[in-house]
């Protein structure tokens with residue numbers, strides 16, 4: 393990633409890629425929330441950074457004034473208008489109503505709790521298989537060898553694509569959301585790879601439909617018309633991108649947390665009924681996803697004015713640490729009863745895959761705690777974090 397000058401004033405010049413901020417953004421959010429709840433920067437194409445829960449709840453409802461057409465936190469580069477993929481977006485996350493509504497409706501039935509439960513046994517077997525590979529060594533990288541391996545295989549199975557290509561999928565998705573976020577050439581390269589991959593698959597499934605998600609999407613109607621290939625390719629693009637880094641980050645953050653917290657580890661071992669509330673709390677505390685909106689007109693919010701064309705970051709992670717919305721906001725409280733977190737967003741774009749993400753986290757953490765109840769970081773300085781659009785640990789050296 394390109395090096396940028398250090399931040400002197402977070403209120404007017406924040407840097408979402410500052411290494412210290414990526415590692416631990418809480419001190420910055422707390423300072424901003426007190427003194428400048430909506431900060432601004434000219435870095436990375438310019439943006440606004442809200443930090444209050446109440447503001448986030450209001451901003452997600454400002455539709456269509458705050459548009460989702462460009463939800464990346466760094467503005468995307470111009471696409472070659474002649475490229476075959478120039479008009480392929482990632483609906484519904486890149487669309488506003490009215491287009492967004494029927495596309496979202498098309499996706500939701502595949503991600504109900506009942507639909508997702510069908511994938512639980514395979515996910516359990518997958519997690520056990522991953523642990524079998526390193527348990528005898530007494531050490532592993534909890535991000536690379538465990539958390540990162542789960543979501544690409546689960547979504548590949550759902551989509552009927554080869555789960556053994558999971559390393560490719562991770563590389564492609566990081567090429568868009570992580571490494572390519574600040575490098576337009578890399579981002580375009582991986583966008584092309586993903587869209588070509590799904591373009592071929594959609595052709596193939598039209599010829600030979602199966603019972604997988606892609607074949608079922610192809611068979612759907614959108615507002616009374618057969619769905620177009622371009623829309624299906626865009627949706628597949630989104631499902632791959634939205635399902636991998638996000639869930640990997642949440643599982644990884646949870647493992648990183650537990651490695652450093654013997655009390656929380658022993659609570660989960662001794663009180664397994666705590667898993668559901670513990671998972672919500674870990675989702676809240678380590679919320680990975682920040683999205684962007686682009687203003688369609690000038691909007692006054694308190695003493696700041698968002699100008700038409702300005703980018704506003706939907707800082708769900710900071711909102712989840714607002715003491716006005718959560719008691720002991722900066723503590724992990726595994727049995728937190730009242731937890732209206734917005735890690736999955738809120739409003740019309742709320743995560744369509746949240747049931748799947750929760751199932752994956754639940755299985756990943758239960759299997760890990762059953763097999764490896766005692767563990768710790770072997771080299772805390774070797775832990776690495778990614779941030780920007782999706783924040784989470786990318787290396788977690790662990791011994792047990």
Ligand code: HEM
Nearest residue numbers: 484485634635638639642681683736737741743744745749
């Ligand atoms: C812990 C893991 C996850 C987190 C924290 C997360 C978070 C989010 C957030 C914050 C949004 C809202 C975007 C916005 O307001 O612009 C979103 C949307 C979405 N997510 Fe997730 N997500 C996760 C996992 C998944 C998975 C596993 C899938 C499916 C494979 C998925 C599919 C989607 C889709 C399709 C949307 C777009 C919904 C719409 O625009 O109507 N997500 N997610």
